[in-house]
Amino acid sequence: xxxxxxxxxxxxxxxxxxxxxxxxxxxxxxxxxxxxxxxxxxxxxxxxxxxxxxxxxxxxxxxxxxxxxxxxxxxxxxxxxxxxxxxxxxxxxxxxxxxxxxxxxxxxxxxxxxxxxxxxxxxxxxxxxxxxxxxxxxxxxxxxxxxxxxxxxxxxxxxxxxxxxxxxxxxxxxxxxxxxxxxxxxxxxxxxxxxxxxxxxxxxxxxxxxxxxxxxxxxxxxxxxxxxxxxxxxxxxxxxxxxxxxxxxxxxxxxxxxxxxxxxxxxxxxxxxxxxxxxxxxxxxxxxxxxxxxxxxxxxxxxxxxxxxxxxxxxxxxxxxxxxxxxxxxxxxxxxxxxxxxxxxxxxxxxxxxxxxxxxxxxxxxxxxxxxxxxxxxxxxxxxxxxxxxxxxxxxxxxxxxxxxxxxxxxxxxxxxxxxxxxxxxxxxxxxxxxxxxxxxxxxxxxxxxxxxxxxxxxxxxxxxxxxxxxxxxxxxxxxxxxxxxxx
Amino acid sequence: xxxxxxxxxxxxxxxxxxxxxxxxxxxxxxxxxxxxxxxxxxxxxxxxxxxxxxxxxxxxxxxxxxxxxxxxxxxxxxxxxxxxxxxxxxxxxxxxxxxxxxxxxxxxxxxxxxxxxxxxxxxxxxxxxxxxxxxxxxxxxxxxxxxxxxxxxxxxxxxxxxxxxxxxxxxxxxxxxxxxxxxxxxxxxxxxxxxxxxxxxxxxxxxxxxxxxxxxxxxxxxxxxxxxxxxxxxxxxxxxxxxxxxxxxxxxxxxxxxxxxxxxxxxxxxxxxxxxxxxxxxxxxxxxxxxxxxxxxxxxxxxxxxxxxxxxxxxxxxxxxxxxx
Numbered sequence: 001x002x003x004x005x006x007x008x009x010x011x012x013x014x015x016x017x018x019x020x021x022x023x024x025x026x027x028x029x030x031x032x033x034x035x036x037x038x039x040x041x042x043x044x045x046x047x048x049x050x051x052x053x054x055x056x057x058x059x060x061x062x063x064x065x066x067x068x069x070x071x072x073x074x075x076x077x078x079x080x081x082x083x084x085x086x087x088x089x090x091x092x093x094x095x096x097x098x099x100x101x102x103x104x105x106x107x108x109x110x111x112x113x114x115x116x117x118x119x120x121x122x123x124x125x126x127x128x129x130x131x132x133x134x135x136x137x138x139x140x141x142x143x144x145x146x147x148x149x150x151x152x153x154x155x156x157x158x159x160x161x162x163x164x165x166x167x168x169x170x171x172x173x174x175x176x177x178x179x180x181x182x183x184x185x186x187x188x189x190x191x192x193x194x195x196x197x198x199x200x201x202x203x204x205x206x207x208x209x210x211x212x213x214x215x216x217x218x219x220x221x222x223x224x225x226x227x228x229x230x231x232x233x234x235x236x237x238x239x240x241x242x243x244x245x246x247x248x249x250x251x252x253x254x255x256x257x258x259x260x261x262x263x264x265x266x267x268x269x270x271x272x273x274x275x276x277x278x279x280x281x282x283x284x285x286x287x288x289x290x291x292x293x294x295x296x297x298x299x300x301x302x303x304x305x306x307x308x309x310x311x312x313x314x315x316x317x318x319x320x321x322x323x324x325x326x327x328x329x330x331x332x333x334x335x336x337x338x339x340x341x342x343x344x345x346x347x348x349x350x351x352x353x354x355x356x357x358x359x360x361x362x363x364x365x366x367x368x369x370x371x372x373x374x375x376x377x378x379x380x381x382x383x384x385x386x387x388x389x390x391x392x393x394x395x396x397x398x399x400x401x402x403x404x405x406x407x408x409x410x411x412x413x414x415x416x417x418x419x420x421x422x423x424x425x426x427x428x429x430x431x432x433x434x435x436x437x438x439x440x441x442x443x444x445x446x447x448x449x450x451x452x453x454x455x456x457x458x459x460x461x462x463x464x465x466x467x468x469x470x471x472x473x474x475x476x477x478x479x480x481x482x483x484x485x486x487x488x
Numbered sequence: 489x490x491x492x493x494x495x496x497x498x499x500x501x502x503x504x505x506x507x508x509x510x511x512x513x514x515x516x517x518x519x520x521x522x523x524x525x526x527x528x529x530x531x532x533x534x535x536x537x538x539x540x541x542x543x544x545x546x547x548x549x550x551x552x553x554x555x556x557x558x559x560x561x562x563x564x565x566x567x568x569x570x571x572x573x574x575x576x577x578x579x580x581x582x583x584x585x586x587x588x589x590x591x592x593x594x595x596x597x598x599x600x601x602x603x604x605x606x607x608x609x610x611x612x613x614x615x616x617x618x619x620x621x622x623x624x625x626x627x628x629x630x631x632x633x634x635x636x637x638x639x640x641x642x643x644x645x646x647x648x649x650x651x652x653x654x655x656x657x658x659x660x661x662x663x664x665x666x667x668x669x670x671x672x673x674x675x676x677x678x679x680x681x682x683x684x685x686x687x688x689x690x691x692x693x694x695x696x697x698x699x700x701x702x703x704x705x706x707x708x709x710x711x712x713x714x715x716x717x718x719x720x721x722x723x724x725x726x727x728x729x730x731x732x733x734x735x736x737x738x739x740x741x742x743x744x745x746x747x748x749x750x751x752x753x754x755x756x757x758x759x760x761x762x763x764x765x766x767x768x769x770x771x772x773x774x775x776x777x778x779x780x781x782x783x784x785x786x787x788x789x790x791x792x793x794x795x796x797x798x799x800x801x802x803x804x805x806x807x808x809x810x811x812x813x
Contacts (some may be wrong), residue, residue: 321514
């Protein structure tokens with residue numbers, strides 16, 4: 001039974017807006033040209049592929065549903081039923097034999113990664129480890145008890161001889177790489193055929209054109225980036241089937257799974273915040289610049305006031321108030337997931353409130369300039385209504401500023417999430433996010449030997465996304481703002 | 489000039505009133521003091537008496553805006569709005585929810601904050617400007633391209649990792665300086681050096697990249713081309729013409745953040761255990777001490793507005809073309 005969380009709905013709305021913008025941009029040359037130059041930039045295309053992989057995972061993680069509960073008989077027949085299923089089956093035991101849905105909320109990504117999600121260990125274990133990270137009393141076959149590192153329940157459990165681990169890892173890596181390359185070759189063949197078809201050439205000519213980088217769109221870069229991502233993905237999948245490739249955390253949860261789940265949180269914060277703030281910033285900014293006078297004064301007062309409160313403190317104050325509200329009205333939230341989701345949404349809104357002022361000020365300045373343009377003056381002399389002037393003449397001419405800001409803000413917001421979660425005013429502690437991973441790993445840094453894998457995982461995943469976003473933002477800015485491109 | 493400054497200061501008043509209203513609404517209207525008390529007492533089944541006692545202790549037992557039971561002017565002054573919000577204008581921050589004098593704490597704690605923030609700003613400025621100037625000197629070479637890649641990569645690393653990495657490398661691996669803590673007087677130096685290094689390194693990516701654009705923008709102007717056409721050496725062109733003019737946006741940007749230095753660096757301070765205003769704020773957030781958060785919000789806004797005014801003044805000082813009117 002599908003569940004649509006509030007942020008899910010907004011994500012789909014965002015996709016709809018993006019598609020609408022795409023259609024609009026495709027019909028207007030002044031918007032199409034910059035995007036074309038983005039598509040021709042090698043850095044831009046490579047960054048886009050990486051971001052695309054993240055978005056794909058984020059989208060899979062945004063389709064939520066209540067899993068169907070198996071009838072009691074079936075689950076008791078299968079003794080290997082998972083914890084979750086067992087708990088659900090317990091709840092469903094009293095119910096009649098009709099279709100029952102668990103109260104648990106899962107996403108499509110959870111189903112794909114169900115192996116990772118369910119293979120919980122007891123506590124810390126290092127990447128690729130076969131034994132726990134901490135010593136525990138182990139009962140020997142003869143009844144005596146020895147303190148040692150107990151073997152993991154799942155990580156490397158398929159190995160009969162733990163010393164063959166290196167060989168097993170190598171075999172799995174090669175296998176994963178081959179699988180990834182096979183998929184990549186299939187995709188490449190499809191793409192080459194399409195490109196060759198579009199250029200009116202034979203398949204071989206198309207392939208050599210791509211390989212020698214003679215195409216206007218740098219397909220070669222795209223294919224190479226795709227190859228790296230696919231091979232990495234398949235190798236990780238192959239290895240993750242047998243090991244905890246990034247180790248496990250304090251409660252024994254797989255860190256690789258956490259990192260993948262955190263992608264959605266990062267993307268939601270980076271994109272929904274902008275979606276939330278965009279209407280206010282655009283409408284107020286244009287109004288201030290276009291109408292001037294009293295409207296301008298009021299709007300300027302509004303954003304100066306909001307801007308003068310230090311962002312972190314405003315967020316802290318708002319989140320503290322939300323916590324008070326949630327503690328006192330705990331019965332309003334059906335489940336923990338819903339509660340966490342609401343907090344995420346609220347965080348986006350409050351981040352939006354603190355970050356819309358910059359865009360608003362830019363748009364005000366630009367509208368002030370635009371309203372003095374001859375074509376706007378002419379339109380207003382002809383008696384065109386204000387609304388029409390704004391939507392016909394002003395708005396299309398400030399869209400590039402909006403576009404640049406949206407892309408530029410993204411990476412900053414992803415980084416902000418980590419910092420806010422560290423101060424405990426970020427996303428809900430039960431939600432997977434890079435900030436929460438860092439926050440909980442930080443407490444373990446004092447351990448000897450050091451527990452580094454949670455931090456490293458959060459670092460790698462975050463760094464890749466933010467770096468790709470930063471590079472992409474640069475390309476977009478250069479494309480939309482030629483003055484800057486000339487300077488830089 | 490003085491007329492301008494006075495007018496700007498007067499403009500600040502409605503903004504501060506606005507800030508005050510926002511915090512008032514956030515802290516007292518969205519959630520009533522009863523909710524706050526219940527949250528602080530932390531139990532589902534708190535008795536009404538306990539809530540009343542907590543409110544009386546912390547001065548939240550008054551009406552929000554208008555006290556009908558009081559006499560004369562007390563009708564307006566014996567209210568939460570007057571006591572908790574308006575008094576901030578006199579920098580009377582009152583006592584925190586745990587009973588300490590906030591004003592005293594702030595005066596004590598702003599110096600450690602400044603001891604970190606000021607060196608970070610100055611050293612960072614020196615390094616960023618020199619590095620950016622070097623990149624511009626070698627522009628359109630591999631040094632330029634490589635530096636930009638490095639800067640973007642440095643920008644993409646969360647500040648948390650700089651702190652964790654610095655602590656791990658310098659403190660734990662090499663045992664050069666203590667990982668965290670603070671001391672008064674000259675002994676503070678060994679505690680301060682690591683946070684300052686981390687702060688400077690963490691700022692290089694963003695800072696140098698920004699300054700590089702400032703320099704490049706200036707380097708493409710006509711007067712620079714004229715200077716080169718005259719036969720001036722590149723070194724002289726850069727230092728005498730480009731650097732001087734690009735310093736205008738750099739300096740005014742710095743002036744804007746000067747007052748905010750007192751607020752301290754939130755994360756750095758709490759990681760390194762520096763008893764500054766940043767860690768004060770974080771502790772208050774974690775303990776959910778609303779009085780402190782409210783005071784810091786107000787203080788932050790005052791300093792921000794001060795920064796804006798200073799920026800405008802500094803414009804006229806470094807750029808004679810700008811006149812305040």
